[in-house]
Amino acid sequence: MKKAVALLLMTASMVVGAAEIGGVKLEDNLKVGGSDLQLNGGGVRVKFGIAKVYVGALYTAQKTADANAVISATTPRRMQISMLRDVAAEDLHSSFIDGLEDNTSSAEFAGFKPRIQEMNAIFQSVKEVKKGDVIALDFIPGKGTQITVRGQVKDVIAGDDFARALLKIWLGGKPASSDLKKGLLGSK
Numbered sequence: 001m002k003k004a005v006a007l008l009l010m011t012a013s014m015v016v017g018a019a020e021i022g023g024v025k026l027e028d029n030l031k032v033g034g035s036d037l038q039l040n041g042g043g044v045r046v047k048f049g050i051a052k053v054y055v056g057a058l059y060t061a062q063k064t065a066d067a068n069a070v071i072s073a074t075t076p077r078r079m080q081i082s083m084l085r086d087v088a089a090e091d092l093h094s095s096f097i098d099g100l101e102d103n104t105s106s107a108e109f110a111g112f113k114p115r116i117q118e119m120n121a122i123f124q125s126v127k128e129v130k131k132g133d134v135i136a137l138d139f140i141p142g143k144g145t146q147i148t149v150r151g152q153v154k155d156v157i158a159g160d161d162f163a164r165a166l167l168k169i170w171l172g173g174k175p176a177s178s179d180l181k182k183g184l185l186g187s188k
Contacts, residue, residue, distance in 0.1 A: 021183075024055040024082040033076040033140040037061060040070070043183025044084070045176060055082040056170060058184040065185045067171040071164050074141050079170060081135040086128060093123035099169030099176050108165065115162050122147055122154045139163040 042057035059078040144158040175181040
């Protein structure tokens with residue numbers, strides 16, 4: 001009887017251990033910059049109303065439905081992108097640029113040009129992201145944005161201001177997708 005109960009408890013804990021969104025299993029907890037983060041929320045990025053492009057997952061120190069709290073947090077955060085289809089890295093980079101331009105002033109955007117070029121170099125070195133690839137944008141206060149593709153750290157782009165601007169791609173006033181924004185904030 002004890003073995004049956006232990007087996008039942010072990011099985012239940014394995015089922016609860018990870019969320020699944022769009023067929024992608026996501027960790028409930030992870031570490032970024034030495035800090036414990038939890039899955040705040042996630043969703044599927046759909047383009048043109050039909051094309052499922054990626055699963056976005058937002059990890060924060062504390063769960064919140066307040067986009068501004070996430071953007072301005074002084075704790076590490078992660079935006080994780082799990083690809084659902086093959087996409088040229090240049091196209092993904094272009095969508096990031098569009099999101100930055102839509103959610104920053106002209107002056108801010110102009111000031112980010114050197115860092116946008118750094119990010120472009122990362123995407124050019126990757127060339128293509130394939131279905132199943134994971135891109136992690138780790139926002140580490142005082143350090144910047146660490147970009148990891150397929151488990152390999154590609155670079156760190158300096159500046160908390162740039163990290164906040166990148167988060168606005170998904171959480172700003174003109175997000176890449178309002179449905180995805182709702183999901184990232186756990187309100188979908």
